[in-house]
Amino acid sequence: MSNISALILDAGIFVLAPWLLWRLTQRTVPIAVLPILLGICLAVLHAPVGRLGIPSVYGNDIGWVAVLVLAFTAGLEMWQHPGEGHAGIAVPQPSIGRLLGGAAVALGGPFLVGAVLVHQFFLPLHGWQAPRGNGWVGAMSIGLCIAVSALPVLIGIVRELHPAQRPLGQLALKLAVVDDAALWIGLAALQFAARGAAALHGWTGLEFVAIALLAGLALAGRWATRNLAHPPLWLIWLAVPLYLAAGSWASMQLGLHELIGAYFAGAIMPPSWVRRLPVERVGTFSLIWLAPMFFGHSGLHIDGDALTWPSVVASLSLVAISIVTKIGAVYLFPPAAGLSRRQALGIGALLQCKGLMEIVAATILHGRGMISEFAFASLMVLAVISTTLTGPMFRLLSPRPRPASASSASRAMATAR
Numbered sequence: 001m002s003n004i005s006a007l008i009l010d011a012g013i014f015v016l017a018p019w020l021l022w023r024l025t026q027r028t029v030p031i032a033v034l035p036i037l038l039g040i041c042l043a044v045l046h047a048p049v050g051r052l053g054i055p056s057v058y059g060n061d062i063g064w065v066a067v068l069v070l071a072f073t074a075g076l077e078m079w080q081h082p083g084e085g086h087a088g089i090a091v092p093q094p095s096i097g098r099l100l101g102g103a104a105v106a107l108g109g110p111f112l113v114g115a116v117l118v119h120q121f122f123l124p125l126h127g128w129q130a131p132r133g134n135g136w137v138g139a140m141s142i143g144l145c146i147a148v149s150a151l152p153v154l155i156g157i158v159r160e161l162h163p164a165q166r167p168l169g170q171l172a173l174k175l176a177v178v179d180d181a182a183l184w185i186g187l188a189a190l191q192f193a194a195r196g197a198a199a200l201h202g203w204t205g206l207e208f209v210a211i212a213l214l215a216g217l218a219l220a221g222r223w224a225t226r227n228l229a230h231p232p233l234w235l236i237w238l239a240v241p242l243y244l245a246a247g248s249w250a251s252m253q254l255g256l257h258e259l260i261g262a263y264f265a266g267a268i269m270p271p272s273w274v275r276r277l278p279v280e281r282v283g284t285f286s287l288i289w290l291a292p293m294f295f296g297h298s299g300l301h302i303d304g305d306a307l308t309w310p311s312v313v314a315s316l317s318l319v320a321i322s323i324v325t326k327i328g329a330v331y332l333f334p335p336a337a338g339l340s341r342r343q344a345l346g347i348g349a350l351l352q353c354k355g356l357m358e359i360v361a362a363t364i365l366h367g368r369g370m371i372s373e374f375a376f377a378s379l380m381v382l383a384v385i386s387t388t389l390t391g392p393m394f395r396l397l398s399p400r401p402r403p404a405s406a407s408s409a410s411r412a413m414a415t416a417r
Helices: 004-022 032-043 058-079 096-124 135-147 152-159 162-200 204-228 234-251 259-268 279-289 292-300 308-332 341-351 355-367 375-395 404-415
Strands: none
Touching: 004 032, 004 058, 004 279, 004 292, 032 292, 058 152, 058 162, 058 234, 058 279, 058 292, 096 135, 096 162, 096 308, 135 162, 135 308, 135 355, 135 375, 152 162, 152 259, 152 279, 152 292, 152 341, 152 355, 152 375, 162 259, 162 341, 162 355, 204 234, 204 259, 234 259, 279 292, 308 341, 308 375, 341 375, 355 375, 375 404
16 A cells, blocks of 8 residues: 555544544544544554554654644743633733742652552552562652653643633643653653663763754744844744744753653744734644544554453552542642632643653653553553543533623623623
């Protein structure tokens, strides 16, 4: 089968089919979750999609670029104020210190509690001991997977939120970006603990170039904000791919996920430039019609033989630990002063989403022999369940947006008076 034919079939399975299901279920499940579920089902059933060229070469590339665009537009939306024009939910803006502190508690709390519980109750079970490293290394590896938040999937979920709730989602994304950076640092530290200094690689000149590039992008954005607030539109469009490519490359060179650099690049673009871009339309198009191939392929790569009934039972226990500790951490130390209880609970519900970040982390740890096959299978099920529950839990716990019609009527009455 040719690459073009494989791409068409790939898009039909992971783009068109999830979209139809999303519409039939009245959008109750985030569209970013459906391709992952479909991919996992195909993996469990051992569907021979590989004979048809799936995942397709072009589909892999298109899906990856689309997720980078999603991360970039999420950074751009920091300047869009998506709640404007709606009876929005007022979200206090955190200071840098409070944001970093909230991110540390949101990641560190579930990590510590999860690692202790896993060490005491899970590792003594048959099949849970890691091939390499001592018991605490294995426990901390699983604890890190319990604590992680799914940046790529969370970007898609926030994109689907009601516009009035989008500022709350943006605050959750800021925490997820910090936690995602901490995840990769934690993965490196755990590998060092398990294998010694060979797990870490020395820096070369490219890392310093990457740091200089990120600093240059930030300085260029500040200079343009002050001295070039209204450039020609073609210049803005020319800067968009440059910012996206430079930010992604720099974060990759620093050993971080490319999505972090894409988000950062969007966040440091001049705000006056961003407001002239169709950020909402570009992000929505990428989410619905391009990124599902990335999500679906990730689910397809899971080992279906590892998903047994005991792993499902263990995963349900891990789901309970993950949800309670993540929401509890955000509730006890909100990322911004002045958040209401329901706002804190809503942010916690978003951050408990595991998705691809946990799958990536668990795959790395499993490949290094730091978690067992049984633990790996349980973590895969945890990723799916927690991601599927994210949307319903957010709607249950977060503040309800007031209908736009009621808001408009109130403003009309106030104007008449």
